[in-house]
Amino acid sequence: MRIVTWNINSVRLRLPLLQRLVEDLDPDVVLLQETKVQDPQFPLKDIAKLGLTHSAIRGMKSYNGVAILSKHPLTDPDGHDWVGRDDARHVLATLPNGVEIHSLYVPAGGDEPDPAVNDKFRHKLDFVSEMTDWFPRARDPKAPILLAGDLNIAPLESDVWSHKQLLKVVSHTPVETEGLARAQEAFGWIDAMRAHTPAPERLYTWWSYRAKDWRAADRGRRLDHVWLSPGLEGTLRAMRVIEDARGWEKPSDHAPVVVDLDL
């Protein structure tokens, strides 16, 4: 089974790029983040033409928004609002093979990495903390669960272009990377991208729009992740970051990540 996750940064603007991605990769399931559209306006009919006829979506006006798009039927769609905000950052659904899929968009956290003065950073830390507690309470790690999306944290030194220069930059500060490590440990999540491509090999999924030549500068960060529950241990067959998609016409600033699981 092939699963793709992508922060698309507006699903309506980039529908042609989604079409190209689906034609190129023929995925069973696509997870999206930053769809930036309310549910009634989500382009489900166009996406069904690509063969992704089943969906679980949670959107809002202008900001955030997550989706699960699938060739196969989806049951028990749901979503959670951590930190008590109804802001469309999480959706989940179950595939016919029993695998539960979660699409997640963690708050970016603003510019100032100090929760005392920056409410966006406080929100990010609280969101990760509540999510950390939720999974062991609500789910059995032995169950087959995949969690993927834009976690907005690059945890390892080789997940960023310069560990030293980014230590005080939101996405790579110790309080964030330690929080993400706790979330991973609390449920026993397997970091599928790093299981396939171990550190210290360079592995990025995001390059700023502000660089004049993103490919040459290669100042990337691994903000997008695919996590597997212990119940899915041993199923990972392949993983690839579709870096070329960052160079397509009118690109998202995130590249898609594809995993193949033996299910």
Next chain:
DNA sequence: ATGGTCGGTTGCCGA
């Protein structure tokens, strides 16, 4: 040290 670019029921805000 600074400013750089995107998207959205836009003229700022969030990323």
